[in-house]
Amino acid sequence: MPINKVVPSFREAVADIPDGATIFLDGFGGPGGMPHFLILALWEHGAKNLTIISNTAGIAMAAGFGMPGGKRYIDHSILIESGQVRKVIASFPVTANPSVLCAAERAWREGKLEIETVPQGTLVERIRAGGAGIPAFYTPTGVGTLLERGKEKRVFNGREYLLETALTADFAFIRAWKADRLGNLVYRGTSRNFNAVMATAARITIAEVDEVVEPGGIDPDHVHTPALYVKRIVVRPPDDTPILAETYEARKRERGRV
C-alpha cells in the first residue's frame, strides 16, 4: 500500500494524546515556526497534566515577538491558561519586559505551573541527543552558574563541563512548509530552528504544513527532515482566522473556559 501519512483533520491528528503526555513544540518565539492549528486542536481535545518542551513558554501572544503589524496569533499560552499544562521546560519562559506577564509566568507565580529553565543550546542539543540515541553528553554551557546545580561536573583537557541528559517526548508538534505523502519535510528560513530537531526525538511526530506535494516534488538534496521521522501530516487551511488571538478569546468566552 502506498505510504500516505496525511491525516484529514487536526482533531484526528491529536485525538490519541493522553493526559500526562510530554510534547515538543517549536516556536522559536514568533509565529513562523509555530504549529498553531495543532495547539488549538489540543486545546479543544483537552488533554491535561501535560509537559511542554519548547524554546519559549509561550511569549508571542503576550509580547508580540516576531509578529508583523496588527496580527496576533495564539501560541502554547492557551494550553497554560486552560490549566492543561503541569510543567514547561524552556529557554525563554517569560517576556523580556517584567511588566508584561505571559500565561506561563502568571501560572508560575500562582504555583500552578512548574518551569525548568534550560540554556537554549543545551535544550536543543539535549533534544538532538534524544533523537540520536545519545543518552548524555558534556557541555561547557552553564558551568559556574545557577544552572549547574545538581549536575555532574567533569574536566576534559583542563576545562570544566556539565553532564546533560537526552530529552525525548511522546509527541512533537512540528510546523513545516512543504511535505510529501511519505513524510519528507522542508522548512522556510528561520522557521526551521527547533522544528527540525524536535521531529527526530518524539515517538509520534505530527507535522502541520502549508502544502503537500507529490513524492519527487521536493528535491532529495533539499529535504530537511527525512520521511522516517514523521508519522502524521496535516495541512493548514488557507484561512488563518481560527488561530488569531481574537478568535481564541471569543471561543474561550463562548465555552466558558479559562
Place this chain on the structure above:
Amino acid sequence: MPINKVVPSFREAVADIPDGATIFLDGFGGPGGMPHFLILALWEHGAKNLTIISNTAGIAMAAGFGMPGGKRYIDHSILIESGQVRKVIASFPVTANPSVLCAAERAWREGKLEIETVPQGTLVERIRAGGAGIPAFYTPTGVGTLLERGKEKRVFNGREYLLETALTADFAFIRAWKADRLGNLVYRGTSRNFNAVMATAARITIAEVDEVVEPGGIDPDHVHTPALYVKRIVVRPPDDTPILAETYEARKRERGRV
C-alpha cells in the same frame, strides 16, 4: 573588503600543511565525495608524519568501490604509499576481500602504519562533537565488543554505554559540488556524507568544488555547509586526468617516489 575564499591553485591551498598535521578526509568509499585534487596536492607537497581521519583508509583505489566502469581514481592510498602517513583512524581500514590489499593494510602489516578502527557512527559522531563543542558523549555502540577496551562504561536507564571523546583536526579536505565566494557549500546526493560533518571540526577547512557561484546563487534554504566553516575554496579543473590512477602511477615512476 568583500570576502573571497577562492584560492587559485590546489598547491597554494595545501602549502602551509606542516609535518605532523591531522587531516580529515572524506571518501565514504567511492569517488563522489573524495577530494582527489587536494590529496594529489598534498602528495606533491610532501608533508610527513600525518594522521588521516577518514571513513576508509583508502580502499577505492584497490577495490574499485563506487566507481563506474573503467575509470580508477586516486585516493588517500597514495599518501600511505609515499610514507607520508603515520596513523589512520577509520571505520573501513581494509578491502572486503582479504586477498585484495589496499596500501593501508600493506603498510600496517609491515609495521609502518598505525590503524585505529572506530565504528562508523561513532567516528562521525565524534567528529560532529568536535565541531559542536561537545568534549565527550555516551553511545551504546561497541558495548560488549573488542572496541570497548579502555573506554569508560556507564549505565543510563538500565542500559550500558561507552564514553567517546571528540575528534578535531588541523585541516579538513572537503569535496563539495557548489560554493559561493563566502564559503557556503552544497553537496550532491550521497557525497554529502562525512564531508558536511568534517567541515565543522577542523581549524582550516579546504573545499574542493566543481563550481563557484555568486552569493545568492545558492538558495539559503539549500545550503548544507554555512560559509563560516570554510576557509579556502579551490575549483576542480574540468579535466580529471591528473587524478586518474594511471596518471598517478606514471608520475610516481617519473619522480622515483614510492
Place this chain on the structure above:
Amino acid sequence: MPTKQRLDRDGIAMRVAKELPDGAVVNLGIGIPTLVSQYVPEGREILYHSESGVLGCGPLADPGEEDIDLINAGGQFLKKVPGMAFFHSADAFAIMRGGHIDITVLGALQVSERGDLANWLYPERGIGNVGGGMDLAVGAKRVIVAMEHTDKQGRPKIVRECTYPLTARECVSLIVTDLAVLEVVKGKGLLLREIAPGWTPQEVQALTGAPLHIAPDLKEIEL
C-alpha cells in the same frame, strides 16, 4: 516426502522479504541482505535507509546510468526515485543509533543462542571493517540475520558462544538461513519455527551449534 534441499541465496532473501511490513523503515546490509528488496511483493511500500546518507533507495541504476553521487553503503549505484532524501553521515547514524530503523537485515559469521552477533572481524586477518554494523545492531528495533546455516567448512554458524569477535550482544531476534527460520527467544534460546523442505528438526539440529527448541507449529519454509 519432498527432496531435501537448501535454499539458495535468493531463497533466503525471499523468505526475509516476508518479514518487512508495509511502510517499514529498513536497512539492508551487504551480501544476501541486499537481495531482499527485489522480493518484496509489489505494492508494499518500504522506506530503505542506507548509511551512505539516503532514505528511500530504489532499485540499482541501469548500466550507463551510474551516478557517483548516488551510491548505497555497498558502493552500488542507485536509481534516482521520487521521494528520496539525502543527509550527512552524522544524521544517517543518528537515525540508526536513535532507534528509527524498524528492521535491519545483516549477514553474520556467527550468531549465538542469545542473539549475540559476530560479523566484522576474521581474527586471522587481524584487522577488519567495523563499518556501520555495530550501530545498526544496537540501534535497529529488529535485527534479522540472513546467512547460510553453516560455513564453507560445514561448521555451524549458529553457536552457544561466538568465537569470532562480537558486533553486539543479544541483538538478533530472527535468523533466516538456507535450512531454517529461528527465533531468538529472550532468556530461553532458539526456537525453530520453519524448516527447509525435506529436512527434519534432528538434521537441522545436527548442523547447529546450540540446542533448538521446536515450535509446536513448526512449518516448512514457504517462499
Place this chain on the structure above:
Amino acid sequence: MPTKQRLDRDGIAMRVAKELPDGAVVNLGIGIPTLVSQYVPEGREILYHSESGVLGCGPLADPGEEDIDLINAGGQFLKKVPGMAFFHSADAFAIMRGGHIDITVLGALQVSERGDLANWLYPERGIGNVGGGMDLAVGAKRVIVAMEHTDKQGRPKIVRECTYPLTARECVSLIVTDLAVLEVVKGKGLLLREIAPGWTPQEVQALTGAPLHIAPDLKEIEL
C-alpha cells in the same frame, strides 16, 4: 577642555563597530549590540550569525516587507540578502558552542573585574530568560560587552564580584560603555584604555566598582 559627555547608545555601538575586523563571524545580542552592524564601515564584509538559525544576516526588513520566516534572535524581521544560509537550532548552537563565532557583542547587568558576566536574571523576578547567552559567552572566541557604565540608579555595573546570577565566568575580554573602553586582562583586572571626552580617570573610577589600571597610552574614545 571639552565638555564632559557620556556616549549615547549609538555612540557605544559605533565604538564597538571598530572592533569587528573584515571577514569576521559575529553574533550581536539584543539591545545596544543590535545597533552595532549599522556602524560598520562600508566595504567591510562581516558574516552575522543569529541563534534563530541564519548566517549572513543583512539589514532589517523594510516596513511591509516582513517575512515571518526570516527573523533574528530578537524577533526582528530581516531583509533577504544574497549569501545567507539557514540551519536548524542544533546547528546554530553547535556553531556557537563549537568556537566558530569570532566575536559576540552582549549586553550586561554586571561585569566583574575578572570578566564574569551577569546578564540573564533579575533575582527579584525569580525567573528569567537564559536564552542563548550562556552558549555565546562560553563559545565565542571574543566576548565584548556593550552597556551603560552605571545602572538606572547610578550604581556601577562594573564590579569586583557580580551580585546578579552569572551567565558565565571569566568570559568577557572587552567592555565598551558610555564612559570608557576597558580591557579585561587575565590575572590582572581591568585596564582603562579609552575614556569619554571630558572625563578624567578618577571620575570614571568613582563610577566603577572595581579598581582600574590606567593604560600608559590612555586615549579619548574616538568614534
